[in-house]
Structures are given as structure tokens and as C-alpha cells.
Amino acid sequence: MHRTEVVVTGLGAITPLGADVASTWEALLAGASGLRGDVLRGHGGVGLPDTVAGTMAVDPATLLPPVQARRLDRSQQAALAASAQAWADAGAPEVDPDRLASAIGTGIGGVGTLLKEDDVLETAGARRVSPRTVPMLMPNAAAALISIEYGARAGVYTPVSACSSGAEAIALAARLIRAGEADVVIAGGTEAATTPITVAGFARAQALSGHTADPASASRPFAADRSGFVLSEGAAVLVLESAEHAAARGARVHAVLAGAGIAADAHHITAPAPDGAGQVSAMRKALAQAGLAPGQIGHINAHATGTPVGDAAEARAIREVFGRATVTAPKAALGHLFGAAGAIEALIAVLSVEHGVIPPTRNLTAAGIGPDIGLDVVAERRDVPQQAVLSNSFGFGGQNVSLVVTGARHRASRTAPAAP
Template sequence: MHRTEVVITGLGAITPLGRDVESTWSALLAGESGIRGGVLPSHQDTGLPDIVAGTMAIDPAELLLPVQARRLDRSQQAALVAAAEAWADAGTPRVDADRLASVIGTGIGGVRTLLKEHDVLETAGKRRVSPRTVPMLMPNAAAALISIEYGARAGAYTPVSACSSGAEAIALGARLIRAGEAEVVIAGGTEAAITPITVAGFVQAQALSRYSVEPASASRPFAADRTGFVLSEGAAVVVLESAEHATARGAHVHAVLAGVGIAADAHHITAPAADGSGQISAMRKALAQARLAPENISHINAHATGTPVGDVAEAHAIREVFGRATVTAPKAALGHLFGAAGAIEALMAVLSVKHGVIPPTRNLTTAGVDPDIDLDLVADRRDAPQEAVLSNSFGFGGQNVSLIIASARNHALHRPC
């Protein structure tokens, strides 16, 4: 009796660090930052300050046909761009449409369209509101559009679980394959929600970074002087396949999705459980599914947004499961992509095991590391074999997802149950 293994054969992304996977990965390894200033002008009527944020390195509309781009919200544009790269990278798989699914997570969907068209209604009346408003704002549109683009009839799913949406989409894709409902899944996350209202909400919640020395220094996971996260946008998509399907078509396998763990805190709508129970459970479930021990994990890609409370809570949960583990935090360079965060960081974990390198965590040197964070933090790039990487994504609502990405070189693709 054998378990269906899930492999990753395609990668696609558009992020604050780059227009695609290669440029994003190169910039991350080089220690560059995708955080920019002056993203939203100050507004005297609202009291909003100038902020720093991680806008996409290129307008996704420039990578689509003009007529197509005009009909899509920015979040949908980003998802289609990332999916096209991932599908091409996977070698444009030939698969029965009824065995192909689309799973794209998002935190909020087409909020830019919603706000824009509401302004049109208020200033110009209902006749000026776009007839495409609803399909451009609905959260499931990215998954639906990708389903239409690639003829995916096994289902189009949209996990909406705040910061864990992208990781949950990948986890759901793996479940569909292991349940025999699909052989190939286009999975990932997308977000484009840098708007005055979202900024105002996070400012009022005291969640955004207040570090103002320079934009590139604003996102400071685990640093002693961290004050909050930096809002970012973008999309990341992977192509998942059953190992049997990938082998049969001679696909190039980047890595193996060895284990997934999902758990809920059932505690508070924004704050993590003080004892870390939900995060600990997600990590242990992922290890159990992968049939790996904590010592088999080469490093951990932390959720680590840069909030004072959240980083400490995650560090304590990691130490409970792994001890003083080796940890990196890509949000220091990328910012927090919310619905896309878990997907882009899973993609970074894939490249880590494929190339044998741990990306650096920016901004750990100016004021030092929080003494409550007793982990082996990677401040500078490390080149070493990475047999398996655990990637964490923890969302508002206490929704926790952990993914384990294992090397395709040494991970058995057909293990006994």
C-alpha cells in the first residue's frame, strides 16, 4: 500500500522584489529590499501619514494584454501573471480537464475595485459604475479566472484565511491530489490591498511598522526595535502534481510537498494563543504527515511579520517543537503579502531545498535581536544542503498552516503507508 506523494513542478511569482521567480530569488539572496516610500500620499482630510509598503516590482497590467488587464482587479492581474509563469515552468502539462484544479487564496480579493467603484457611484452616479464591478471585486475571481484560462474543471477553490490563505491553498491542493480528486493543481495566493482604508485600519490597530529611518529598514522581524509589519502586494503560484503523473510525463520536479499541518487557535480574532498551542499543533501535524523528526528539518521559514507580540509567540512555539532551530524571515525583504505571503514563502522554501541555500533576514544588525527570540537566526546567506524546510503561515482568526518542503533528490516518492 502506497501513499500518493505530491511534487512541485512549476513556480511563478510577481513580488516587491521582482517581476518573476528568478528576479525575486536573486534579490532575496542578495539581501535587497522591496519596500518603498511614498506609496500613498498623505491626506489632510483623513490624517493618513505617508507610508512605506512593498508594491510589486512591475505593474502586472504591463505583462497582460491591455484589453485583458482593464477587466481585472490588480490582485487578479497578479495571479494570472504568476500562474502563467508557473504553468510554463511546469512544461504546460497535458492533463484531463476533470483532473485539473485551481486553488488560489486571498485575504480580501478585489478591494481596490470595490473602493474605486464606490467612489464613482458617490461622485458620478450609478450609470458610471462599471458592469464588471462584481467579478472584479469577488475574492474567488482569481481562482475562477485561472480555472477558465487552463480549463481546470476539477474545482476552483478560494481559501480566505487572512495571512495563511496562500499556504492553505497549497495545503488544499495537496489534499485534492491525495484524495484522488485531481492529478494536477494550480495553487497559490494573491493580494493587492495597499489602499487608504486598509492602511488606516492597520494604523489604528497599531500593527504597521513605525520605523522611519529608511524604507528598506522598516520591516524588522525578530529585531529588538521592531514595531510592526510592512504591507505588501503580489502573487505566487505553484503547480502541484501527483508523483505518478509527474513521472509519467517526464516532468522536472523542483521539490516534494512532504507534509502539511493545519490547526486553529480557537482563541482570539487577532492575537495568537499565549501558549502557542495552534502553531505548535500545525507544525507537529506537518512533521507527522511527512514522517520526519524535528531534527530532519534543515531550517524554518518563519511567519515572522515584525510585530512585537507575534514574533515572540512564534519563536516560543518553534522552540517547543524544534529547540533552538535555524530560522529565516523573508518578510524583512518582501514585507507582508497577506493572502500571498504563505505561497511566496513556500516557493522560497522550494528554492532553498533545490539550491542548498538559506536566504538572509534583513535588518537584524542595527539594534540587535530581541533577547526573547532564542533562535539561530540567519542574518547572512548560508550555503548548505537543505533536505527539508518547514514554512509557517499564521493568520488573523488563529488560522495556522505549516508546510514541509523536501528535497526531490533524497525524498522517496513512493513510501509505504
């Protein structure tokens, strides 16, 4: 039976490392950091810890028309900015609206708006609350706004799956295309949740990095002295389409989304399963769908947030599937973008395959790699051809997503369309 191939034709991003894909990629390869301190200055007196975080390299509001920007939550602004880049990169394709869908994941949606308008309610009264509050705070607004912007009528989807939301949106997009429900899907993730309440909550859970003296070194995935993650924000969007559709319009193809695996731990609301069965299952499902053996994966883009327990659990799961695999951990430079993390790291996997480069993992030099890791963690950029890359995203609730990206086997051409 013919299996529809799903290709990546457009990329867009706004991250702590850059205002677009090119600047983010360049900074990542250079080993730069997008993290800084004093992010929540002005919130003294409420007992917040010193806060290191990754904020977007530019204010996403400046990338949109002023009137539109004022009507959107910061997370929505980021999603629209990234989608505009991705759509332009894909060549602004002409698509039947009934064959175009959007799928944008988020961990929490418009929390900034919720908190701001609650303050207005308590200080100025109900009549001063913005009439746009609900559409600005609802999690599905980013996907809906993208649908409206591009006339996507095949469906609007919003996975809310904690740290795996963006990756799940991409997996869902591929399913829609393979099921024949869409030809093109605008997919990714967005998050802007660096707020006092989220910082306080994660701090109370002892999940945040304690290395706050030097913000650039605060996020230490796989390091022996890792102590927690660093909150971050941004958005990443991919344009996915069937290879046949891309070929028919002569589109440039960045890579192929060859496989996706989704599995659940069914174990604990925050802790990963001790045996790693859910993570192992997600990786094996992604490999099986891609038709690849573990040895055919060039490297793994690890979820690796920098928590002592989480990194060790993922390393153990990776070793079970791949043995001593080569891995990289972009969160050392980007921080943890939560609902957008899986999308930006899928985008990085695409670029790794396209350019034959494994990005470095920062902050491993002082204490070295943890003795509980047992993997080949890339500390310096490696220029090595990558025929296939696996990207992991694991979220609270035991929600595990793995994506496999491969080289573009069928590069679309106006004169030589891909065979059906």
C-alpha cells in the same frame, strides 16, 4: 498503503523584489529590499500616517493583454501573471480538464476595485459604475480566472484565511491530489490591498512598523527594536501534481510537498494564543504527515511579520517543537503580502531545498535579535544543503498552517518513471 507523493513542478511569482521567480530569488539572496515610501501619495487630508509598503516590481497589467488587464482587479492581474509563469515552468502539461483544479488564496480579494467603484458611485452616480465591478471584486475571481484560462474543471477553491490563505491553498491542493480528486493543481495566493482604508485600519490597530524614515529598514522581523509589519502586494503560484503524473510526462521536479498541518487557536480574532498551542499543533501535524522528526528540518521559514507580540509567540512555539532552531524571515525584504505571503514563502522554501541555500533576514544588524526570540536567525546567506524546510503561515482568527518541503526523492524521467 501506498501514499501519493505530491511534487512541485512549476513556480511563478510577481513580488516587490522582482517580476518573476528568478529576479525575486536573486534579490532575496542578495539582501535587497522591495519596500519604499510615499506609496499612498495623493491621499493627504485624511490623516494617513507615513506609509511604507512593498509594491510589485512591475505593474502586473503590463504582463497581460491590454483588453484582459482592463477587466481585472490588480490582485487578479498578479495571480494570472504568476500562474502563467508557473504553468510555463511546469512545461505547460497536457492534463485531463476533469483532473486539473485551481486553488488560489487571498485575504480580501478585489478591494481596490471595490473602493474605486464606490468612489464612482458617490461622485458620478450608479449608471457610471462599471458592469464588471462584481467579478472584479469577488475573492474567488482569481482562482476562477485561472480555472478558465487553463480549463481546470476538477474544482475551483479560494481559501480566505487572512495571512495563511496562500499556504492553506497549497495544503488544500495537496489534499485534493492525495484524495485522488485531481492529478494537477494550480495553487497559490494573491493580494493587492495597499489602500488608504487598510493602512488606516492597521495603523489604528497599532500593527504597522513605526520605522518609516528609511523604508528599506522598516520591516524588522525578530529584531530587538521591531515595531510592526509593512504592507505589501504580489502573487505566487505553484503547480503541484502527483509524482506518478509528473513521472509519466517526464516533468522536472523542483521539490516534494511532503507535509501540511492546519490548526486553529480558537482564542482571539487577532492575537495569537499565549501558549502557542495552535502553532505548535500545525507544525507537528506537518512533520507527522511528512514522516520527519524535528531534527531533520534544515531550517524554518518563519511567519515573522515584525510585530512585537507575534514574533515572540512564534519563536516560543518554534522552540517548543524544535528547540533552538535555525530560522529565516523573508518579510524583512518582501514586506507582508497577506493572502499571498504563505504562497511566496512556500515557493522560497522550495528554492531553498532545490539550491541548498538559506536566504538572509534583513535589518538585524543595528539592534540585534530580540532577547525574547531565542532562535538562530540567519542574518547572512548560508549555502547549506537543505533536505527539508518547514514554512509557517499564521493568520488573524488563529488560523495556522505549516508546510514541509523536501528534496525531490523521485525525479521524474521519461525513461524511468517513478514506481507506483
